[in-house]
Amino acid sequence: RLSVSLCFMFIVVFLFPQRWYTTTIKVICVWLTDRMDLQLHLYQLKTLIKIVKKSYRDFRLQGVLEGTLNSKTYETVQTRLTVEEATASVSESGGLQGITMKDSDEEAEDVK
Numbered sequence: 001r002l003s004v005s006l007c008f009m010f011i012v013v014f015l016f017p018q019r020w021y022t023t024t025i026k027v028i029c030v031w032l033t034d035r036m037d038l039q040l041h042l043y044q045l046k047t048l049i050k051i052v053k054k055s056y057r058d059f060r061l062q063g064v065l066e067g068t069l070n071s072k073t074y075e076t077v078q079t080r081l082t083v084e085e086a087t088a089s090v091s092e093s094g095g096l097q098g099i100t101m102k103d104s105d106e107e108a109e110d111v112k
Contacts, residue, residue: 018068021059028052029073032080040084049081049101 028048040048052074060069082101 017059017062018064021055021064022068022071022073024055025052025071025073025077029077032077039087042088045081045084045088049085052077052081053101 028051032048056069056074078101085101
């Protein structure tokens with residue numbers, strides 16, 4: 001009975017957050033891929049940047065492995081959002097209001 005409880009705890013504590021993160025990033029990636037030839041609306045871009053950055057930060061704190069966090073899917077999403085951000089900054093004056101794909105560690109250094 002103890003081994004069943006330990007297995008369940010392992011699944012909940014270790015595997016569930018990794019699968020949740022992977023699925024979240026994959027869904028975003030598929031959604032972006034389906035709209036590859038469309039520019040994102042400013043609201044969509046701001047919302048996706050917040051979701052992706054918060055997911056990355058929160059799941060890193062939950063102990064999700066770096067290899068999982070920085071997967072090819074995540075890199076694809078990050079690249080697309082960075083390109084969209086650059087496009088929006090050229091076409092929209094101040095529309096992103098400080099929301100960027102910049103790494104959260106870099107943001108903490110900027111505040112100091």
